[in-house]
Structures are given as C-alpha cells and as structure tokens.
Amino acid sequence: MRERPLSPHLSIYRFRYTLTSSIANRLTGGVASVAFLAFAIWLAAAAGDTPFFERLHAAFSHPAGRVLLALVIVAFIYHTLAGVRHLVWDTGRALERAQAQASAWLLFAITVVVSAGVLYAVFFRAAGAS
C-alpha cells in the first residue's frame, strides 16, 4: 500500500493536564470493560455456581481484592464523569481551552468526592465491611 500521511506523533505535544484527563478516560474505559466482563462472571456465579461465588467473595474480601475493587470503582466513577464531559463537548459547548482546563479540574475534584463517598459506603459502613 502507498505510504499514507501520518498525523503528528504524540511526542511532539507539550504536556498539559487536560491530556491526562483524556488518556485517563481511555485507560479507565479499558478497566471498566474488564470489570464489566468480571461483573458478568460474578452474576453467572451467583445464579449457577455457589462454591465459585463464595471463592470470589473470599477473594474480594482479601485486602488485595479490596484494593483492586476500590481501583475499579474509582475508574468506573471517573469514566462516567469524563463521559458526561464528552457528551457536553459533543453539543459544541465548553470547548475553549480555559473551559476545558476548568472542566478537567472539576472532573478530578468530583471524582475524588464521589469516590470517597462510594468507597466509604462499600468498605467502611458497619455492615458493609464484608
């Protein structure tokens, strides 16, 4: 095939934190995809294979499992919020540089607040600790 024109390589761009918000959206989307497939396995185990479900439950009660679950939850929250930001952009609004930078900070801030609330509810409520 004839050599096709290339878009500029990633390395020529100056680093900006809006760039982090973009790559993080893709990264957390990939994490959410894997988590979705795991969620499907969890549901199937709940309906069909109780011993396997209990093993999954034990694995996610282990500290390493809890850390993994916490990361997945944060990724899911970030990806959802970043998705809303993209939907706003799709209407043609808030695309100016200053607005994109402000919404990146807003995105990070809301992710932290919502994550703190959800992680508290999942891991630290009196009865929710299992």
Add this chain to the structure above:
Amino acid sequence: MRLRSPLGRVLGLGAAGHGVHDWWRQRVTSIALVPLGVWLLVALSSLAAFDHATVVAWIASGWTPVLLALFIVVAAQHSQLGLRVIIEDYVHHAALKTGMLLLVNFAHVLFAAAALYAVLRLAIGAQP
C-alpha cells in the same frame, strides 16, 4: 475541489458505507449508561453484604432484574465499541487486529448472554 459526489454528501455515510453509526451508538449507549451506572453503583454500595444469600435476594428483588438486564445489554455494547477503538488505534498488525476485534466481540456477546441468563434465572426462580 470536492472529490465526493453530491449524492454521497447528502447521504453522509462516508467511504465504508457505515458513516457515523458506531460513533452514534457509542454516544447513545453512554447517555443510557449515566442513569444505569449511577443506579448500579448506588444499589451495590447500599447492599448490606456481598455474600451469596444477600446478592441473590437483591438480584431477584423489585426492579433490579429489569435494570440489571438493561445495564448488561447497554454496557456490553458500549464496552465492545470502546475496546474496538482502542484495538484499532494501537494494534497495527492486520491479522492480530482482526483476531482481537473478533475475540472482543464474541467475548462480549457470550458474557452478556451468560449474565442475562443468570439474572433471568434468579428473577424467575425467586418467590414473588
């Protein structure tokens, strides 16, 4: 100079004939996933525990099976479309790319079907 025919521009389908179909599907599924995702997160984080009995009772209760089924169908599409874009962007070996796209596609259909079957079994098998 415009190389596209007037008819082609009116139809707006692009070279491959599919145009913006996948782009739209990614947006439509993401809009649906905002309320569904919030619901799932709230529902899961308000469960008292994650043992088998509690989880099975939750899946079979009230509107949970309906919303779970919707989430599974919509999230499977969104997830498959997203992974597809990632693979298309980073995997350049043609055979490997096609193989991975097929694998991701089949895996999502299989896992979504298994999850739907599980929810239906628990919902229909439960005492009303």
